[in-house]
Amino acid sequence: MLPFSDPEAVAHYVDGPVRQVPGFYGLQQMTRLLLAERIQDDAHVLVLGAGGGLELKAFAETEAGWRFCGVDPSVEMLGLAKRTLGPLASRVDFYEGTIDSAPFGPFDGATCLLTLHFLAENERRRTLSEVHRRLKLGAPFVVAHHSFPQDVEEKAKWLARYAAFAVASGVPIANAERAIAAISERLPTLSPEQDEALLREAGFADVALFYTAFTFRGWVAYKA
Template identity: 30%
Template sequence: MSPPRPSLALSGAFSEDHAKAYDTQFSALSGIQACMHLLTDAYLSPLPEEARILVAGAGTGAEVRYLAPRHPGWRFTLVDPSGPMLAIARRHAEAEGFADRCSFHEAYVSETPVEAHDGATSLLVSHFLTDAAARQAYFADIAARLKPGARFINVDLSTDDNAPSFAGVMGLWMDIFRLGGQTEENRANYLNAYGKQFAAHGPEQVAQMIEAGGFTPPAPVFQAALIRGWTATRA
């Protein structure tokens, strides 16, 4: 039986217009992105000099642009169902001189060849999968394309919306968006979508899904307001 398809049509959601604006629309979060990339580099850096890295939900290729010049022997498999987003990633790779170390797949991870990678990243991707079975299947699809012991870092929007602290954390998140120039209407739309169109699972649920997908119990290694990160290895 094929795994459930994502509950959000990602390839349609990330259209050409959205792709063009993607790298700038959340500029207020650039400091958080820098920390995510630093953690990713630190966690994956013990991998071999000629490691293969699976980049699930590669988008415009931000983490590859960070990692490629630091690890000149690494090769990257960029996977994203959005053609416009992946096209931007390819243009960045060509302009910055590492396209020959990349393969590009306009697809879901489940649709890519089952090839052994030494490490994988999934940064701000799986929170779009609001169906629990589909999300766990996504992690399993990543695990199936990794060597035993391969390193995996996952970062997503996730919080316990039943916790007393939720209002304060979300308030801080909205303040970050406000400082970044997001309008009151945009912030209201985000609040209405949170927990419905994305980020429908709490941190404990996400960790359980990662483990059930074929990884060691994930270690919580990062939090910045609503963004949380975990590291694990292929079981």
């Protein structure tokens, strides 16, 4: 998981996802609804990759009884999350680190949005297993991140579409080109088939795709 520790990057983080992730606010709303299908009004939810606080705020504003455990490796991003949440931060226990820093719960549900694409396959597999370990039986887990075909030609096509969306949303062309170069060269992205297989290997059942947006995919799965 890459730490977002550059002060300038952290300061402008909140403006980024909506311009780079198609349907960003819809993704948050769908995630909340998928959790709410299975968990109670007083649920305790694990949010992995909670830095920035955007999904925490979306969940907390609508679900007044939920409590949260927010985990992120960047202390700067956790600070931003606290500022983003304001008074709602009182309902969140923050932990600096990876999944290993999270309490064992067990939690009623969990999310990991726009985070797992930073992890190499083996670490991603281990992280998913550790999330599974911290959930109650039948608990929902919602995950979304970059996941697209890894064939050279297909990869280039989908990254170009990602860049086109970012430019259409106001990102300077040079920045979008740097972003797809970084994704292509440095992010250990997997295909959707590989991502689904890892969820099943970690012990999750009923894995279902609910979100597809250019290079991004999102799934809901349940602890078996």
